[in-house]
């Protein structure tokens with residue numbers, strides 16, 4: 024009887040105080056915004072990311088061309104990375120952010136054509152064209168289970184049209200605005216129904232009908248929607264995970280009328296001017312969201328990761344030249360650094376050293392981090408911050424960024440980045456690139472003119488950051504060393520290889536003589 028009474032009292036206390044405790048718990052959970060810009064490379068900004076010999080930021084002509092004051096505002100509040108790598112096209116990076124895995128492991132190694140399996144003539148027959156599904160372990164699913172409101176705004180591109188990954192609600196998001204299976208929007212113009220009223224109607228951006236016929240540019244509509252969903256989460260006392268994935272600055276290069284005047288005297292081609300307006304519109308969106316966090320009083324408690332999903336797609340020259348991402352060589356899709364180097368800025372939206380969450384993950388203010396890191400590192404970093412365990416059965420390739428975010432170096436990280444693209448056709452086809460320390464090797468499965476008729480290209484990125492001098496013939500020892508590591512890493516990731524003419528025999532990398 025006595026025991027029952029105590030149990031009753033204990034339950035009563037539990038019932039009375041549980042909501043209070045829960046509210047306190049949720050109030051202290053940090054909010055997270057991943058602000059992902061499509062096809063934005065590390066040079067598509069007025070913020071200088073690259074540094075000179077003494078480690079100071081160095082402006083190049085492209086930094087003088089673009090206008091991104093809100094990126095500067097964010098960079099002034101946190102740290103920017105200048106050796107941050109993404110996969111060379113859209114879907115591989117997006118699914119890596121969601122899973123913490125290298126694309127060589129999750130096997131979505133190409134952008135997903137929503138309606139036609141685009142593996143290419145010699146691509147791996149069972150590559151993951153379907154994309155993510157309802158069972159996959161994903162960052163938003165884990166955060167949703169931990170009490171977060173997981174909000175998807177913008178471009179999805181996680182899975183093919185008739186598969187589960189086509190709908191962000193199937194991969195762990197509680198809310199989806201505008202996300203679908205395709206990557207390129209039908210149109211940025213509300214006057215054209217964001218594509219609904221064009222011959223690109225299959226790529227009409229969904230859920231935005233109320234803007235149709237107005238002059239609301241797509242980037243602006245997505246910002247307005249994101250702000251409304253964040254307000255709802257805050258009003259509901261829910262911590263939020265906002266995945267703000269702009270369609271900008273992906274083609275079609277529709278000029279954003281709000282910013283046309285800034286570029287009309289630049290002397291650049293019309294499509295490059297339009298590209299710059301897309302960049303500036305995206306930057307305004309970042310500023311609007313930062314303002315909104317201030318207005319809601321949640322800035323101190325909101326962690327922001329700003330990044331691009333692959334190298335630049337600026338229409339400024341040849342895909343393998345020093346042009347689109349100058350001084351880096353190459354652009355989106357290519358095997359050079361311009362194909363895979365993207366901006367990363369990490370910052371608390373309003374720095375305050377006495378905030379408990381910021382003490383948990385301190386971020387150096389106004390710093391530049393030059394150590395190499397990659398898109399799959401966000402997953403373990405975010406899970407660690409919110410104290411959510413990754414399921415043991417789920418392999419993670421990413422490493423926590425915590426120490427790098429403090430501006431220091433992290434000797435425990437292995438300085439490698441493997442980018443695997445076993446498909447064609449694209450700006451570069453059937454290649455695996457592998458960075459280790461100062462060195463980078465590119466293995467071409469099918470030699471061509473673009474690979475200088477060889478399987479191998481070798482660069483010393485420290486001495487030759489812009490990949491002008493191929494050392495494959497002159498330094499055979501280094502080439503062998505790197506190729507050995509590349510092959511081992513491919514096995515570690517359980518990567519899929521292109522196939523031979525018979526359509527099934529794996530075309531594995533060959534060691535140099």
Ligand SMILES: [Ca+2]
Nearest residue numbers: 061062113332
């Ligand atoms: Ca992209």
